Amino acid sequence: xxxxxxxxxxxxxxxxxxxxxxxxxxxxxxxxxxxxxIDTLVLGGQETTAxxxxxxxxxxxxxxxxxxxxxxxxxxxxxxxxLQNVLAQPSYGRPVPVIGWLGVVALAAYLAWAFGSWKVALxxxxxxxxxxxxxxxxxxxxxxxxxxxxxxxxxxxxxxLGIWAGLSxxxxxxxxxxxDLMQTLPTFVYLAPLTLFFAIGPAAATIxxxxxxxxxxxxxxxxxxxxxxxxxxxxxxSLGSTRGQTLTKVLLPMSRSTVVVGINQTIMAALSMVTxxxxxxxxxxxxxxxxxxxxxxxxxxxxxxxxxxxxxxxxDRVTTAAGDRPWRTASVRRKVLLGAGxxxxxxxxxxxxxxxxxxxxxxxxxxxxxxxxxxxxxxNWVQDTFGGFTYGVxxxxxxxxxxxxxxxxTGSPWWLVAAVVVALAAVLGGWRGAxxxxxxxxxxxxxxxxxxxxxxxxxxxLATVVVVVVGLALGVWAGRKHRVDTWIRPVLDAGQTMPPxxxxxxxxxxxxxxxxxxxxxxxxxxxxVTTKIVADGIKAVPVATVEAANSVGSSSWQVISKVQLPxxxxxxxxxxxxxLIYVLAMVVVGGLVGAGALGxxxxxxxxxxxxxxxxxxxxxxxxxLGVLLDRITQAAARTRKFNGTVRGDxx
Amino acid sequence: xxxxxxxxxLTAAALALAGCGGEKVGADExxxxxxxxxxxxxxxxxxxxxxxxxxxxVGYVASxxxxxxxxxxxxxxxxxxxxxxxxxxxxxxxxxxxxDLKKKYIEDQKVAVETxxxxxxxxxxxxVPPWMAAKYPDITDWKNLNKYAAQFKTSESxxxxxxxxxxxxxVTNDEALVKNLSLNYKVVQSGSETALIQAFRDAEKNKKPxxxxxxxxxxxxxxxxxVKIDLPPYKSGCDVDPAKVACDYPPYDLDKVVSKxxxxxxxxxxxxxxxxxxxxxxxxxxARMIAVDKLTPDAAAEKWVKDNQSKVDTWLGKK
Numbered sequence: 001x002x003x004x005x006x007x008x009x010x011x012x013x014x015x016x017x018x019x020x021x022x023x024x025x026x027x028x029x030x031x032x033x034x035x036x037x038i039d040t041l042v043l044g045g046q047e048t049t050a051x052x053x054x055x056x057x058x059x060x061x062x063x064x065x066x067x068x069x070x071x072x073x074x075x076x077x078x079x080x081x082x083l084q085n086v087l088a089q090p091s092y093g094r095p096v097p098v099i100g101w102l103g104v105v106a107l108a109a110y111l112a113w114a115f116g117s118w119k120v121a122l123x124x125x126x127x128x129x130x131x132x133x134x135x136x137x138x139x140x141x142x143x144x145x146x147x148x149x150x151x152x153x154x155x156x157x158x159x160x161l162g163i164w165a166g167l168s169x170x171x172x173x174x175x176x177x178x179x180d181l182m183q184t185l186p187t188f189v190y191l192a193p194l195t196l197f198f199a200i201g202p203a204a205a206t207i208x209x210x211x212x213x214x215x216x217x218x219x220x221x222x223x224x225x226x227x228x229x230x231x232x233x234x235x236x237x238s239l240g241s242t243r244g245q246t247l248t249k250v251l252l253p254m255s256r257s258t259v260v261v262g263i264n265q266t267i268m269a270a271l272s273m274v275t276x277x278x279x280x281x282x283x284x285x286x287x288x289x290x291x292x293x294x295x296x297x298x299x300x301x302x303x304x305x306x307x308x309x310x311x312x313x314x315x316d317r318v319t320t321a322a323g324d325r326p327w328r329t330a331s332v333r334r335k336v337l338l339g340a341g342x343x344x345x346x347x348x349x350x351x352x353x354x355x356x357x358x359x360x361x362x363x364x365x366x367x368x369x370x371x372x373x374x375x376x377x378x379x380n381w382v383q384d385t386f387g388g389f390t391y392g393v394x395x396x397x398x399x400x401x402x403x404x405x406x407x408x409x410t411g412s413p414w415w416l417v418a419a420v421v422v423a424l425a426a427v428l429g430g431w432r433g434a435x436x437x438x439x440x441x442x443x444x445x446x447x448x449x450x451x452x453x454x455x456x457x458x459x460x461x462l463a464t465v466v467v468v469v470v471g472l473a474l475g476v477w478a479g480r481k482h483r484v485d486t487w488i489r490p491v492l493d494a495g496q497t498m499p500p501x502x503x504x505x506x507x508x509x510x511x512x513x514x515x516x517x518x519x520x521x522x523x524x525x526x527x528x529v530t531t532k533i534v535a536d537g538i539k540a541v542p543v544a545t546v547e548a549a550n551s552v553g554s555s556s557w558q559v560i561s562k563v564q565l566p567x568x569x570x571x572x573x574x575x576x577x578x579x580l581i582y583v584l585a586m587v588v589v590g591g592l593v594g595a596g597a598l599g600x601x602x603x604x605x606x607x608x609x610x611x612x613x614x615x616x617x618x619x620x621x622x623x624x625l626g627v628l629l630d631r632i633t634q635a636a637a638r639t640r641k642f643n644g645t646v647r648g649d650x651x
Numbered sequence: 652x653x654x655x656x657x658x659x660x661l662t663a664a665a666l667a668l669a670g671c672g673g674e675k676v677g678a679d680e681x682x683x684x685x686x687x688x689x690x691x692x693x694x695x696x697x698x699x700x701x702x703x704x705x706x707x708x709v710g711y712v713a714s715x716x717x718x719x720x721x722x723x724x725x726x727x728x729x730x731x732x733x734x735x736x737x738x739x740x741x742x743x744x745x746x747x748x749x750x751d752l753k754k755k756y757i758e759d760q761k762v763a764v765e766t767x768x769x770x771x772x773x774x775x776x777x778x779v780p781p782w783m784a785a786k787y788p789d790i791t792d793w794k795n796l797n798k799y800a801a802q803f804k805t806s807e808s809x810x811x812x813x814x815x816x817x818x819x820x821x822v823t824n825d826e827a828l829v830k831n832l833s834l835n836y837k838v839v840q841s842g843s844e845t846a847l848i849q850a851f852r853d854a855e856k857n858k859k860p861x862x863x864x865x866x867x868x869x870x871x872x873x874x875x876x877x878v879k880i881d882l883p884p885y886k887s888g889c890d891v892d893p894a895k896v897a898c899d900y901p902p903y904d905l906d907k908v909v910s911k912x913x914x915x916x917x918x919x920x921x922x923x924x925x926x927x928x929x930x931x932x933x934x935x936x937x938a939r940m941i942a943v944d945k946l947t948p949d950a951a952a953e954k955w956v957k958d959n960q961s962k963v964d965t966w967l968g969k970k
Binding site: 044045046094095096100191192195196199200201278279280281287290291293294295296297353354355356357359387394395398399403501504505508509512513514515516591592593594595596599600603604606607608609610 | 675843
């Protein structure tokens with residue numbers, strides 16, 4: 001008997017899980033209709049719990065004037081001010097920066113050429129020239145100074161941490177948790193305390209940026225090191241390499257291209273903080289965007305946003321080219337050329353220090369105002385043309401999908417939702433899923449914003465599903481076709497770095513202030529990172545593996561689904577994680593365009609001091625939602641088995 | 652490719668030669684103006700246009716007439732108040748209530764002092780777009796709101812009428828008001844001023860119904876004259892218990908707050924801030940120049956000061 005039931009169990013193992021999930025959901029819906037409205041833990045907009053008031057009272061306990069923080073502040077301040085003096089601001093008793101525009105363009109192009117290629121050097125010169133023509137030279141240089149400082153500081157911390165997390169499993173687990181916290185805890189929650197710590201000025205803005213921008217570099221470095229084939233490491237060991245040698249000669253060189261993806265993501269994240277940092281007086285393009293948006297001047301805001309995107313693209317391409325460049329010693333001819341170039345740069349810098357035309361960007365060609373007019377016209381045209389139709393789409397999605405999901409989550413008693421979540425996690429991921437799910441659900445109740453969390457969860461789930469589907473499709477496409485990758489990249493960069501409100505103003509006109517608008521914003525922001533990581537993963541699939549599949553007559557679809565996706569599994573798991581986290585990073589922005597709930601709580605906590613505690617609790621709730629969803633998906637991915645074994649699966 | 656490089660070098664050389672005739676850096680450096688004893692004046696600029704108008708004019712007068720070095724810092728409200736304590740902010744020029752901040756920084760920490768009204772009156776309330784007020788004249792009485800509730804339904808309001816709430820910066824009693832006045836409405840958070848203004852633009856242009864929380868003075872009134880709904884009139888004390896509020900918002904006397912250090916410094920800029928007072932019309936005029944005519948704050952201030960020299964003279968005590 002036993003053996004028969006055993007074999008039956010084996011036979012139905014795969015369908016059984018989905019059946020259990022199905023039954024679970026049906027039971028939940030049935031219970032919802034019975035128990036609707038009980039224990040839903042609703043908390044009104046201005047209402048707070050004792051926990052929130054306690055947090056509000058203790059906001060300033062972190063205090064200021066600590067010697068360590070002061071030292072950090074002074075150090076960072078000096079670093080940023082030095083960069084600003086060199087690039088952006090009148091300094092050292094002169095009415096212009098140390099290096100004028102001509103010198104900056106020449107120097108940047110030279111560096112791009114020396115470390116990358118002449119192509120990116122041209123792109124650099126063109127990009128910088130473009131922002132100058134936009135009439136935004138000084139603002140751009142301020143932003144560039146702050147970004148360079150933030151990115152360098154981020155990498156200084158992130159790369160060693162990433163290597164550590166790549167080598168040690170324990171460090172990896174701790175790091176993942178901390179990074180989730182850093183990426184999903186809304187900046188608004190720590191922006192005000194941060195200015196208490198580090199005072200109003202460049203230091204606070206830089207450090208806020210570092211907190212948000214460093215995680216991708218840590219994650220991707222760790223991911224890269226862990227993806228190096230065991231065989232390579234073992235081969236190195238068997239040849240008698242020490243740990244240090246294995247790291248520097250095998251692990252790091254083999255992970256370089258993925259580490260570069262991490263650095264690029266850090267640059268993108270840093271630039272996406274430009275407008276937020278402007279709220280605490282960070283100089284640069286963020287100020288231009290904010291001031292323009294006070295009067296809803298989309299054109300001017302777009303012009304400044306475009307400058308941010310151009311800077312992002314230049315930085316991204318230069319670092320990518322530098323990462324792809326094979327390490328080799330330069331030929332004599334190249335050395336001569338490099339030397340000649342260096343002399344040219346020095347001449348340009350000398351000019352830019354001597355003559356006004358080379359120091360201050362000439363404002364005769366004002367491209368900026370023309371761009372602003374065009375952007376305004378396009379926005380108006382889009383609003384007038386699609387206005388009625390878009391409301392229909394919004395209502396269909398909201399009534400058909402979002403409202404039922406939200407009703408189920410918010411209308412059920414909290415203990416029912418928590419029980420279902422834990423059960424789902426257990427089915428999908430075993431105890432590895434269930435334990436974090438139980439802990440996170442409990443803590444969510446403790447934050448006192450359970451009801452708002454469920455509203456946000458509904459939108460987040462919907463947005464993440466869209467992000468993953470779109471990101472996978474685009475990522476596979478871009479990973480398989482180099483040309484697609486080249487064309488799609490600028491669009492993705494724009495999605496990540498264009499300040500959200502620039503495109504949210506037309507979105508608001510198209511969809512009104514609603515949860516749908518917030519979901520759209522999250523999708524625009526999160527699809528790029530998912531796409532990029534998936535594309536990187538697909539590209540990393542060994543050519544031989546793909547060719548082997550092709551040679552046995554597999555169709556493209558078979559190659560994708562049976563070979564490339566399974567082999568790139570690790571990258572896809574990371575892409576889903578980052579997609580989710582970027583969606584959650586937009587919850588606050590969503591709250592500013594009608595999503596309400598946690599995003600609004602955080603924004604209100606930032607703006608009204610008596611709601612600070614509630615805002616912080618809401619911020620923590622966003623983190624908890626992130627950890628909860630991430631752990632369930634990770635656990636599910638770990639237990640999931642792919643049909644057939646592919647050699648690369650072991651990678 | 653090599654030719655390209657040489658061509659590049661040649662062009663650079665040609666450019667260099669051509670440029671030699673240009674004007675030199677620092678050639679026309681202006682002589683330092685006869686600075687009076689003012690020093691640096693750190694002015695917080697909170698993110699709305701009305702405030703910017705105040706800051707523009709005060710900053711302009713301080714640097715032109717008093718020779719101060721005016722440093723404007725773009726900050727959110729609460730962070731500006733924090734700056735009083737650390738000495739990074741000298742003055743806040745338009746404060747909307749914020750009793751909690753006053754308690755914390757003026758009474759408890761004693762790092763800030765009030766310096767009186769700006770003369771501008773703030774109004775908070777519920778508004779409808781002009782086309783609605785014209786078509787349904789009785790809508791401006793709150794008692795009739797339930798009659799129109801069905802028109803205000805949206806995908807977000809769960810079958811009730813939608814009352815669109817606004818910027819998270821301001822305290823709202825709207826949830827309590829809806830409950831206590833038994834209105835068949837649901838408060839939906841738009842979450843930002845941007846979203847509110849866009850909603851009103853859309854509503855007026857496409858003749859859509861909209862009921863939303865808004866406030867004056869606001870540059871947007873130059874574009875669209877929104878119509879205020881009359882809630883039960885405000886009486887002193889009717890809003891003591893936030894849960895039982897059933898009356899309109901109180902009129903706000905927008906005031907100025909400065910840091911204690913600045914007040915005691917004897918800086919002429921302090922006297923200017925103390926004496927600074929104008930009207931809603933004055934502020935609107937400057938805000939209009941900034942928001943609609945797209946003047947820089949400085950240019951707008953210069954224009955206004957030229958036309959209102961007598962007011963400026965009173966602020967400077969030159970009467």
